[in-house]
Amino acid sequence: MASAANRRAPALVVLSTVLVLLWLVIAAFPFLWTLWGSFKVQGDFFSRADWMNAIWGTHTIAQTGNAFTAQGYYGAWVQEGFWRAALNTGIVVFFTVIISLTFGTLGGYALARSGYRYAFWLLMLALVFRAMPHITLVSGYLMPFFQWNLWGHLPTAIIVLVAINQPFTLWMLHSFFLNIPKDLDESAMVDGCTRFQSFWHVIVPVMWPGVITTGLFSFLLAYNDFAVTAMLLSRENQTMVPQIASFLGSTYEEGNVMFAVAAVVSATAPLFVLILFFQRQIVSGLTAGAVKG
Amino acid sequence: MPHRTFLWFILPSLLAMVLFIALPIGSVIVQSLYVEHPQVMVESESCGPFGCTSATTVDQAATRALREAHPLGRFNGLGTYLDRNHLATTEVSAAWQTATGPGDFVSRLMNLPFYKALAFTLTYTFVVTPVVILAGLAIALGVNGLPRLLRGPTIFVSLLPMIVTPLIGSLILFWMIDADGIIGATLQRIAGDPDLSLKASPALTWLTVILYGIWHQAPFAFIVFYAGLQTVPSETLEAAQIDGASRWQRIRYVVVPYMAPLAVFVTLIQLMDNFRVFEAIVGLSAAANATSLSYFIYSDLNGDTQQFGSAAATSMLTILGVAILLTPVLIRTWRDFNRKRV
Numbered sequence: 288m289a290s291a292a293n294r295r296a297p298a299l300v301v302l303s304t305v306l307v308l309l310w311l312v313i314a315a316f317p318f319l320w321t322l323w324g325s326f327k328v329q330g331d332f333f334s335r336a337d338w339m340n341a342i343w344g345t346h347t348i349a350q351t352g353n354a355f356t357a358q359g360y361y362g363a364w365v366q367e368g369f370w371r372a373a374l375n376t377g378i379v380v381f382f383t384v385i386i387s388l389t390f391g392t393l394g395g396y397a398l399a400r401s402g403y404r405y406a407f408w409l410l411m412l413a414l415v416f417r418a419m420p421h422i423t424l425v426s427g428y429l430m431p432f433f434q435w436n437l438w439g440h441l442p443t444a445i446i447v448l449v450a451i452n453q454p455f456t457l458w459m460l461h462s463f464f465l466n467i468p469k470d471l472d473e474s475a476m477v478d479g480c481t482r483f484q485s486f487w488h489v490i491v492p493v494m495w496p497g498v499i500t501t502g503l504f505s506f507l508l509a510y511n512d513f514a515v516t517a518m519l520l521s522r523e524n525q526t527m528v529p530q531i532a533s534f535l536g537s538t539y540e541e542g543n544v545m546f547a548v549a550a551v552v553s554a555t556a557p558l559f560v561l562i563l564f565f566q567r568q569i570v571s572g573l574t575a576g577a578v579k580g
Numbered sequence: 581m582p583h584r585t586f587l588w589f590i591l592p593s594l595l596a597m598v599l600f601i602a603l604p605i606g607s608v609i610v611q612s613l614y615v616e617h618p619q620v621m622v623e624s625e626s627c628g629p630f631g632c633t634s635a636t637t638v639d640q641a642a643t644r645a646l647r648e649a650h651p652l653g654r655f656n657g658l659g660t661y662l663d664r665n666h667l668a669t670t671e672v673s674a675a676w677q678t679a680t681g682p683g684d685f686v687s688r689l690m691n692l693p694f695y696k697a698l699a700f701t702l703t704y705t706f707v708v709t710p711v712v713i714l715a716g717l718a719i720a721l722g723v724n725g726l727p728r729l730l731r732g733p734t735i736f737v738s739l740l741p742m743i744v745t746p747l748i749g750s751l752i753l754f755w756m757i758d759a760d761g762i763i764g765a766t767l768q769r770i771a772g773d774p775d776l777s778l779k780a781s782p783a784l785t786w787l788t789v790i791l792y793g794i795w796h797q798a799p800f801a802f803i804v805f806y807a808g809l810q811t812v813p814s815e816t817l818e819a820a821q822i823d824g825a826s827r828w829q830r831i832r833y834v835v836v837p838y839m840a841p842l843a844v845f846v847t848l849i850q851l852m853d854n855f856r857v858f859e860a861i862v863g864l865s866a867a868a869n870a871t872s873l874s875y876f877i878y879s880d881l882n883g884d885t886q887q888f889g890s891a892a893a894t895s896m897l898t899i900l901g902v903a904i905l906l907t908p909v910l911i912r913t914w915r916d917f918n919r920k921r922v
Contacts, residue, residue, distance in 0.1 A: 296827075303722040303725050304725075304726075306722045307719065310719050311738075314738055314799070315740060317753060318744075320762065321755070332761075333758060338762045390593040390596060394589060394594070397585075397589030397590045398590070401581045401586045403583075407917055409590070409594075411910065411913065414906075416597060417852065418852040419899065419902065420855065420858070420874050420898055422856070422877045422895075423605075423877060423898050423899055424600070424601060426892055427604025427608040427611070427895070428600075430651065430652070430888050431607060434651060446596070446600065449596055450597055451600070453601075454601075456593075482585045510745065511747075513747045513859050514858060514859075514874075518878075518881060531751070547751070554748055555744055555745070569739060569743070570735065570807065573803045574803065574804055574807035574808075
C-alpha cells in the first residue's frame with residue numbers, strides 16, 4: 288500500500304493503537320497471571336485481601352521460605368500421577384495425527400483430481416459431518432462400545448478422533464492438492480506410471496507444506512479434545528484434559544487447587560511452543576480455506 | 581480419475597467416516613426410540629405376630645438379567661422425545677393454556693430443561709458470532725496499521741486464546757473470576773459489594789460464558805480478516821482516495837465488500853462451533869444457570885446411571901438444529917455448483 292493511502296489522522300492512530308493494546312492485554316494477561324500464580328501457594332493465588340499478594344508471594348514466603356514454590360507441580364506430576372496422563376496424551380495425539388494424515392492425503396488427492404459429481408457430494412457430506420457436535424456422536428458410540436468391550440482403550444479413542452478429524456483434513460488437503468498443477472502427475476502417468484506410482488513419486492515429495500499445516504490442526508483437535516477422551520477412556524487410560532477436569536472434583540476439598548493450576552500450565556506449555564515454531568503455518572492454514580474460496 | 585482408482589484412494593477415509601460418524605448417527609436414532617428397563621419389583625409378604633405386611637423390593641438379579649438380555653431397553657417410540665426432559669409437549673400446552681401472559685409463558689418454558697438449554701445455546705450462538713466478526717475486523721484493521729515489525733509478535737499473542745484447550749481456557753478464566761481471584765475480588769471492591777459473585781446469578785453466568793466465547797473465538801476472525809486485508813488491491817484503495825473518499829468511506833465501500841466472502845466463511849465456521857458450546861460450561865462450572873444442548877447430553881451420559889435413551893433423543897434434536905443452521909449454506913453451495921456446471 289502506498290504511504291499516502293496509509294497516512295491517517297493522529298486521533299485514529301491513537302484509537303487503533305489503544306484498541307490493539309487493549310486486545311493484547313485481554314489475550315495475554317490470563318496466561319501470564321496463571322503462569323506466575325502457579326508458582327505460588329493457594330493463599331496467594333486466591334487472595335481475597337489483596338491481589339498484590341500473588342505478585343509478591345507474601346504467603347508463599349511465609350509458608351515455604353521462598354517467593355516461588357514448585358509444590359503445585361510436584362503435587363500434580365508426582366503425587367497425582369499427571370505424568371501418566373501426559374504420556375497417554377502423547378500416544379493418542381501422535382497416532383491420531385499420523386493416521387489422519389495418511390487417510391487424508393489419499394482421500395484429499397482423490398477428491399482434488401476427480402472431476403465427477405460425487406466428489407462434490409462427498410465434500411458436502413464432509414461439511415455436514417464437520418458440523419456434528421462431537422458429544423452427539425459420543426452418545427452413539429457408548430452403548431455399542433460397552434457391548435463389544437471396546438470402551439476404555441487408547442486405540443478406540445485414537446480411531447474415533449481420526450474419524451472426527453477426517454472431514455476437516457479432507458477439505459484442507461483437497462484445497463492444497465488443487466493448488467498443485469495437474470500436469471505434474473499426469474505427465475508422470477503419460478510416462479507409464481500408474482496413478483498410485485505418480486502420486487507416490489511425484490506428488491508426495493512436493494506436498495509437505497500442506498501436510499504439515501493440516502497436521503498442526505489435527506494435532507490441535509486431538510490435543511484439545513474433551514468430549515471424546517473424557518467419555519471413551521477408562522480412568523487409567525485418561526489423557527490430560529479429562530484428568531484436569533477430574534482433578535477439580537477431588538482437589539477442591541483438600542485445598543489443592545494449585546495441583547490443577549500447575550497441571551493447566553503444564554498442558555498449555557506445548558501449545559505455546561507450537562505457536563512459537565509454527566505461527567506462519569497456523570495462520571496460513573486458517574486462511575487457506577477462506578482466501579482461496 | 582477412473583471410478584475404481586478413486587474408490588481405492590478414498591476408501592480408508594470414507595470407511596472411517598462411515599463407521600464412526602454415519603453409523604453412530606444411526607445408532608443414536610435407534611437408541612432414542614428406547615428407554616432403560618424399569619427395575620423389576622417383587623412383592624413379598626412378611627407375616628409377624630401383628631398381621632401381615634407386604635413390601636415391594638427391587639429384584640436386583642432379575643433386573644440385571646433383563647438389562648443384560650435386552651441392553652437397548654424397551655421400545656418407547658417417540659415417548660422420550662415428548663417427555664418432560666425434552667420437548668415436553670404436555671407441559672408446554674398446559675403452560676400455553678393457563679399462562680397469564682407472554683412473560684409468564686416464557687418463564688414457565690425456561691423451567692423445562694430442554695428449552696432452557698436451547699435458549700442458552702441459541703443466545704450464545706447468535707451473540708458470540710456477530711460480536712466475534714466485528715471484534716475480529718476491528719483488531720485486524722488495528723494490527724494492519726501497526727509497523728511491520730510489531731505485527732508478528734501481536735499475532736503470536738493473539739493466537740493464544742484461540743489455540744488453548746477450551747476446557748483449560750475456561751478454567752483459567754474461572755479461577756480469575758473466583759471471589760478470591762483477581763477479577764472477582766476487584767469487581768467486588770469496585771461494586772462495594774462483598775457478596776457479588778459472577779457464579780451465582782443466571783444473568784452474570786450467561787454473560788461470563790458469552791464473554792469467554794468471544795475471547796476464545798475472536799482470534800480466528802481476526803486472523804482470517806487480517807490475511808484478507810493483505811490481499812485488498814492497493815490500486816482500488818488509491819483510486820478511491822483520488823476520487824475523494826475519506827478513510828471511513830474507503831473502509832465502508834472498498835475494504836468491507838472485499839471482505840464479504842471471508843465474513844461468510846467465518847460466520848459458517850462460527851455458527852458450527854458456537855452451536856456446540858460445551859467445554860466452557862464444564863470449565864466455568866456454569867451448569868446450574870447456563871446449560872447448552874451439548875452439556876445436556878454430556879450430563880445424561882455422565883451421571884451415575886447413564887441415560888442412553890434421553891441422551892440420544894437430545895442428540896437427535898441437536899442434529900436437527902445443526903441441519904436447520906446449515907440449510908441456507910448447503911442450498912447456496914448447491915446453486916453455485918449448478919451455475920458452474922451450466
